[in-house]
C-alpha cells in the first residue's frame with residue numbers, strides 16, 4: 001500500500017496517510033486504500049479506527065486531489081466522486097472513527113474530518129473550507145455536513161473567506177473535541193480509543209447510526225433539489241470554475257470575474 005500504513009492492535013485500527021509528496025491530497029488511489037483498510041477493520045471487528053498523518057506533518061491532507069477534478073461540464077462532487085464515497089464510508093462505519101490531526105486540513109479533507117466521530121488536533125493544526133477559493137460549487141450533503149459541524153455564522157465565515165481556522169478556535173467553537181500539544185497527540189488519541197474499546201460495541205454502533213440518521217433527517221423537496229442542482233451546474237459550467245482549477249495547476253492566483 002504505497003499511500004497508507006495500516007495496523008490493527010487491541011481492537012484499534014490505525015490508518016496513516018503517507019502520500020507526503022502530494023500532501024495526502026485525497027486522490028482516487030489514496031481513498032481506495034483507506035476504503036480497503038476500513039473494510040479490513042470492519043471484517044476484523046475493530047472497535048475504533050484512528051485516521052492520521054505521519055508525526056510532524058505540516059499538512060494532514062490538502063483536500064480533494066485538484067488534478068482529478070473535472071475541468072468543465074460535469075459535477076465535480078457527484079455521488080460517485082471518491083471523496084463522497086469516503087465520507088459515506090466513514091459515516092456508516094460501524095465503530096467510531098477518530099481523526100487525529102497534525103498540520104493543515106484543506107477543503108474536502110475538512111468534510112472527511114467532520115465525518116469522523118471524534119477529532120483530536122495538535123495546537124498548530126488548521127482547518128480551511130476552500131470551495132470559494134477554487135470556484136467549486138460544493139455538493140448538498142457536504143454543505144449539510146459543514147452545517148452540522150459549525151454554527152450558522154461560523155460556517156459562513158469559513159466558506160466565504162476560505163481562510164484556515166486554528167485548532168484552538170475550532171475547539172472553542174465546539175467543532176473539534178481536543179487540542180493538545182504535538183507530543184501529547186498520539187497518547188491522548190489512544191486514551192480515547194482505549195476508553196471506547198472497553199464499552200459495548202453493539203450499543204456504540206447503533207447510537208452512531210442513530211446520530212447519523214437524525215443529523216441527516218432534513219426534508220428537501222424534488223423542486224428544492226432541482227433548484228440547488230441547477231444553481232450548482234451554472235457554477236461548474238462557469239468560466240470562474242475553470243479559472244479556479246487552472247490557476248491552482250498553473251501555481252498562480254485566480255482572477256474571478258463572476259461569470
Ligand code: LCV
Pocket residue numbers: 021022023025026059062063064065066067069104106107108109129130131132133134136138
Ligand atoms: C493535488 C496538490 C494539492 C491538491 N490536489 O506545498 O473543498 S473544495 O470544494 O475546495 C474541494 C474540491 C477540495 O478539497 O479542493 C482542494 C482544496 N485544497 C486546497 O485548496 C489546498 C491546495 N494546496 C495548497 O494550498 C498548498 O499545497 C498547501 C498550502 C496545502 C501547501 O503548500 P506548500 O507550498 O507547502 P505545494 O503547494 O508546493 O504542494 C506540494 C505538491 O502537492 C501538490 C502541489 O501541486 C505540489 O505538487 P508539485 O510539487 O507537483 O507541484 N498539491 C497540493 N495540494 N489539493 N495536488
